[in-house]
Amino acid sequence: MACRLLLAVVLLWLPLAAPAAGFTELGRLAERGFLIGAEARLLDSGEVLGSLAPQRQLSPASVSKLYLAAAALDRWGPQHRFTTRLVSDAELDAEGRLHGDLVFEGSGDPGLATEDLWRLAQRLHQRGVREVNGRLVISQWRFGPVACLTTDRCEGRERVANTYSALLSAAGINHGNWCVNVAPGREAQAPARVTHCDGQASLVTVDNQVITLAAGGATALDAERVTRDGEDVMVLRGTIAGDAAPRDVYRTSGDPAEQTARTLAAMLDQVGIAVQGIHATTIEPPSASADTLAAVEGRPLQALLLDTLHYSNNFMADMLTLGLADTPRPTLLDGAEAIEHFVAGIPDHGPLDLRSGxxxxxxxxxSARGVNALLASLFHRPSLFPAFVGSLQTPSNGVMRFLRRGSPVFQNRVMLKTGTLNQPVAVRAVGGYFRTRTGRWGVFSALVNGTATTPWLNWTQVLDPLTEDIERMIETN
Incomplete structure (x- = not known):
């Protein structure tokens, strides 16, 4: 009787233990106190190849961008383009004078750049406009300024030393970043030469403290954008070798709409269109009677998503998130709710709580199971899947060099998105597709979260064991 009871217990245990064995290497992190949720399954049969607490609710970090990309493709389709316009309800006379305000209507295009403003200015010139007797008005009526939800973005309103926490506005350009170019001075100990990346005009105030060294010296640049008396200032410190190549330096702006106003005003001036009034920003929409004087279409959504996911661009992701919201002047929470509504229609996903895209x-x-349910649902949508999977990286040729590890099996048979957070706890997350040796498609995800008592976690500690586990699944299926 005792033997039969033991056999029954073993048989009951085996179906649970076998899938868990699929992540034997990654699972060792649990012994150090990290919280892990992981799952891998084949898409044709649904067979689970590995499973570790797959329904555990964890922070996905930038793996959230998979949800944003799927919801955006579902809403707009791969070929959707955002259209940005210059409009006015003022009269344009025969001499090319516009007797009133010229309004830039922000479309929420996350890829809008200086080049697009240049094309707008050129098209306005082609329309016959030579002078604006009113103001240049930047309208961010769709959304912006957007309330900050994270420490980095809130602090970035006054000072910032990074490019990833850009503030958000429907009228934002250049991923919400200022750019200046730093080149060596003409002789040692001379100040570096600093110019603006987006034209000849002085678009942002520069506090240049960079010193030129002799040829062969060490180049070490430090940059911070601070806001002084309502004006953005790029503070540059450090040294640059006399024979160093010029370097572009980016930092987020303190007011994206104001950044657009300054840049567009410079573009208008360069094409010979004089604006008599001062520029202004507004949250009001243009007049319903306003005529379109110039317009530019952005890149298709599938191209925007490639940049958003390949470079894990937070500005682009959250601009798209805001665009998905159905409420007037939405917050990021409104956009996240729209993504959650889309995910609610995915079978077997389970709970999802997003605060941003x-x-x-x-x-x-x-959860890991939820991420896999999302990936599986896109796989079965032929009209969307090519654009979706094309936005993921293959480790062997992706832009994130830290992914280039493991054998050629992992390098060339996996397409993935990663996520990283360091505060308040360490997060390393991965989700994506794989192809087995026999050509079968699979999905996998692994969410690793630290706690207040766990040690520091780096990507090597997660990717090295994960690649071993995934390689084994690929090779044996």
Missing amino acids: SGLTPESRT
């Missing part, structure tokens, strides 16, 4: 918000929660 970028993943910068550490409070967001999902």
